[in-house]
Amino acid sequence: MGVLILGDVHGCYHTLKALIRERWQPEEDNLVLVGDLINKGPHSVKAFKYWLKLKALHPQKVILIRGNHEQWFLENYRHNARTRSFQNLCTAFVEAGLSPREVAREISRLPLHWESEQLFVSHAGLSETALDPFDPSDLNGLLKNRKTLKRLAKLQVIGHNIISAGKPMFKPNENAWYIDTGAWCNQFLSALYFSEGSSIPKVYQMARKPKDELPVSVK
Incomplete structure (x- = not known):
């Protein structure tokens, strides 16, 4: 069985x-x-509900790894935050039939990584400098890291850091692919496809659709 790995959707x-x-x-x-x-782009709620639909249809095959923006929602919910950005997102979820409690519950269940015999996939990568890479509050952990990645025997695949060139980048010294190509900021949503047992991917990209363009007022 192969795997298709998608970058940051936002x-x-x-x-x-x-x-x-x-x-x-x-x-x-x-x-x-x-x-x-979620976050940054205009259709967080639709994207989240689409993931829920896919997960319900294919529960053993669809994996959403927790990113720092999912963690942001979870922490704001737990602290009953009153910031406008959080409250606006909560309102949008409620209008779409999802309570903030339901969303937070789903996010709390998300894994921080996924791995196979060849791959280690996370949001921000396993770095050399993390005190505890699985601690969501660690600035160099799997959710928030922006430091050099630890070179593993397995190939790392991460998002989080936008590749300005607009296409996924392989860093040999880290044995890692970076696949966030800025879908929300007028670039591409990128994906890597690995056939079973392979560490050499096919690269797929989709230019941002016009319906995903941010309104001028929030750019």
């Missing part, structure tokens, strides 16, 4: 849906999202 629902429909074969492959499904 609310670009239409782009996400187009890429999945074009490239994912659920009868044959797993689907892994590296996190940051």
